[in-house]
Amino acid sequence: MRSALARSTLAVTSMLALAFGIPLALLAGRIAHDRALSDARQQATGIVAALAVTQERPVLARAIASTRAGQRLALHLPGEAPIGATRGAADDVRLVRTGGQPLVAPAADGVVYLQPTALGPERTAVIEVWVPAAELRRGVTTARLSIAGLAAVLVLASIALADRLGARVVTAARELSRAARRLGAHDLSVRVRPAGPTELVAAGTAFNVMADRIVSLVDAERERAADLSHRLRTPLTALRLDADSLPHGEVADRVRESIDALEREVDAIIVSARDPLDARTGAVTDLVDVLADRLAFWAVPAEHQGRAWEVIGGAEPVWIPVPRSDVISAVDAMLGNVFRHTPAGTPFRIGVGERELVVEDGGPGIADRSGAVRRGVSGADSTGLGLDIVRRVATEAGGSLRIGHSSRLGGARVGMSYVGSRRPPG
Secondary structure, eight states: OHHHHHHHHHHHHHHHHHHHHHHHHHHHHHHHHHHHHHHHHHHHHHHHHHHHHOOOHHHHHHHHHHSSSGGGEEEEOTTSOOBSOOOSOHHHHHHHHHHOSOEEEEETTEEEEEEEEEEETTEEEEEEEEEEHHHHTTTHHHHHHHHHHHHHHHHHHHHHHHHHHHHHHHHHHHHHHHHHHHHHTTOTTOOOOOOSSHHHHHHHHHHHHHHHHHHHHHHHHHHHHHHHHHTTHHHHHHHHHHHHTSOSSHHHHHHHHHHHHHHHHHHHHHHHHTSOHHHHTTOOEEHHHHHHHHHHHHHHHHHHHTOOEEEEEOSSOOEESSOHHHHHHHHHHHHHHHHHHSOTTOOEEEEEOSSEEEEEESSSOOSOHHHHTSTTOOSSSSOSOHHHHHHHHHHHTTOOEEEESOOTTSSOEEEEEOOOBSSOOO
């Protein structure tokens, strides 16, 4: 933008410089020409004064020699040879004598100024002053160079001024653009310092207001999610009372353990929902650690339903740029789908690597793979949010959700890719 503004200023100021500079350069030449001819008239006037005193040739010759023009001045007396060196044509001299009007005629390497002066009845002398071409152009080159230099200085100054003005606009626009990109990359803490022209100041102020509004809306939604999660405590309390009334035994213990685990999950959801936005920025999580923690939970229902399972990989940590609560949600969604949509006894397998987490099962598979990732749409009487949660977390981690045709176990294959690292942050 700055270069475009500088080019536009260069074009406009150059045209203005040419529009004024060319006439001034021509005028300088004309002024020098008129100055030289005016000086020639003054020299001729001195000879007119001498002719008014005497017409003797020796006296007139001394008068001509004493003038500043010197060798460039000549006198044509009627019927006599010219006094001094003459360069004008005889026809031009006769034309001036008979016409009685001064004349500027071309001559060798310059011009001659011919001025008539009456000596008496029917007697007219012609004074000739030769003006060299160098005298006609004296000072023209210097004047034109001065005009060109001044024009160049004005053009450069205007470009520099336009660049400084453009720098304010460009700097403010770039800052607003960078802030918009950071906001689009989920950095809700970004704000701009309104600067530049009035329009950009208004845009920067509106951007800050918009960012504040987004943060307030997100905070309100997270508080609402926390409140909704808290409402689960009422049925959990009733469920725990019912579990406490069960006779002591393996079934009652398993039910109580499940209720305890569910309460911990509700607490984690509430805490996660109320985390400030800046706590999520730059968060990283060890996927292997989360997977081990969640498998400790899912191993209990898997054993109860007679499901065989195994984990491939996971010997080393895999750090991904996602908050731990979101990783837990994605892992639970992937494993929970196995338990919800496959019969009891169906085996499953988890593969974890530096670039992808894969969950495979031996169930009936996923018939509509495109519909399975549409939020709120489900073909198996569920909320339709599970795989969409996985997709969102994968996108946040720099990857994507991949649903295969079939797994090695014969059923569904769901993969969550990400940008992972074996080394912890910092």
